[in-house]
Amino acid sequence: METTDLSPHISSRFNDDLEAVRASLLRMGGLVEAQLKKCLATLSEADSVLAAEVVRDDEQVNRMEVEIDEACLRILATRAPAAGDLRLIVAIIKAITDLERVGDEARKIAHISLRLATLERPADRYREVRHLGRLVEDMVHEALDAFARMDAEAALRVPQLDRQVDEEYESIQRQCVTFMMEDPRQVRRMLDITWAARALERVGDHAKNIAEYVIYMVHGQDVRHTRPEEVELRLRGRGGARES
């Protein structure tokens, strides 16, 4: 079930359709990844050209969401897929929503970065936020890689990364509050930094969702709202039962 080839179908056209829609999803993912990278660069380099690109890319991401949605519906309506194929389509429909949200968050970060750019930049160029950004970027990348490979093992690692992201976000928040209390003139900037960190944390959540869809797609198990350890236990248990 973990193989990437989508089981032989009587109609190879069907297979092609499924492959095509998965490829478009990953293509959209690539665009969102690039967007995320650009918006983080906007933060550290205060580059308004990059910020404009993030906004422009977001329009394309939105367009792709609609297109992929339509393609999925067409497959559902005309081919009536079952089992693994159905799960793939459902996972794609869900994943595009999350990707589109990631795009929106990236756009938000680009806006905040431009606003921050008008203020004097601190010497560390927002190191904490950049670190958080790097973590989140990794999460999105891993989740999409897992999607491309139908790799549930790799998908399991993503929720674990999400914990790290949450901790990092907490610490940025605490730090900002401390700064605000020390120097009220910094409140505006600190609020913006908190917003940027918050947006990144949300991106991490979306990446986690995508990873969960991968697990659903491969194992047919809904693992939402479950602690990572439990998920692992459940899947391991299944694997063990199958072996014996």
Next chain:
Amino acid sequence: MLRIWVLAATWLVATIAIGLSAGLAVGRPWLGLCLALSLHLAWQLTRLYRLDHWLRHRGFMDPPVLRGVWDDVVTQIARIHRRKRHHKQRLATVLRELRESTNAMPDGVVALNAHGEIAWFNRMAAQLLHLQGRRDIGIRISNLVRQPAFARHLEGGDGTAPLTLQVSAQPETWLSLHVLPYGEGRRLLLIRDVTRQTRLETMRKDFVANASHELRSPLTVISGYLEMLATDPTLDAAHAQPLAEMRRQADRMAAIIGDLLVLSRLEAKDEQPEGEPVDVGAMLALLRKDVLARPQHPALVTLAIETQDQLKGDELELNSALANLVDNAAKYTPADGHIGIRWWSDAEGAHCSVTDTGPGIPSSAIPRLTERFYRVDAGRSRATGGSGLGLAIVKHVLQRHGGRLEIASTEGRGSTFTCHFPPERVLAAERRA
């Protein structure tokens, strides 16, 4: 060795003969024959059973002793099998060696099938693109390398220029990806780690840009004071000549710095400018006027605008490129010479040429003409006050517009510089209307 079937037939005939003669001896020939044949058949069947058992279960190891024709059959089978195994081993060795040698390659190689799916890759490719062993065989490469630029490159893939990009997994690594078509729709992807070169290149570009920028401010101060001194009436007349020379040199330095800045800006933007329609004809007419406004200019400057087509591109950049060409022509053409400017379009795109009747360029120098600070002969460009960067700028602008520069020249008779622009950059006059 006799043929197996001959041997088997002989055995059969012998059996029949023995059976018949034994039967005749007891007066029941048919019974004798039947008994003999049954025995023969039973014996053969047991042999067949053992042969079948051996073929099925023993995997061609230790052949059974079956006697008679069956031994020959077994030997034949064993020999064929040995030969096959030998071939297989040889092929496997060749394959292993091939794999080991490709793994030793310093570049990554990924073979893609007609659907863009990974068919095979070497160890370096796995390392650079983070591919995972057998698992990634059969996955579309664009699903794993998701950069939008790569997808565009793969689709447009005529495999001309390599693409340099950062891989998300390792943000500090720059890879150069080159797609080469082979076979029917198959493609080979060559991957090279160019982090070091890219970093050096960036450092060089940054250095040139920063150095030129830093040099500009002190030069402005110097030029300012020189200008003040030149207009100072109390100054000794003997200083007028050196002051004028100083001002000239300061201007030249400013021109060089300006050109360096233009070049570094052109290099910094790697994407082609998006198409704003530019009226090249009008631009050339203005440039011609500029030449005629000079205190010393060639007697004849002709302009032939043969098309109303416009060009999609960056107006400032195109202007600086064409101005450089016209300026060069004006500088090198004597007062009784002729400059011809022509703008035309055809199926291959739009073209703009500048022809002069200057001293010409030796053919050995033509390929190097667009290098920075290249001089055909040491005296030439200094005497005319050029920066030595003009043609480098032209080349860069044309590259960014998908075009190319063609230089033709005969020594002593003059030169022609032609800019070729691709058809997709041309905005035809009728479509505009």
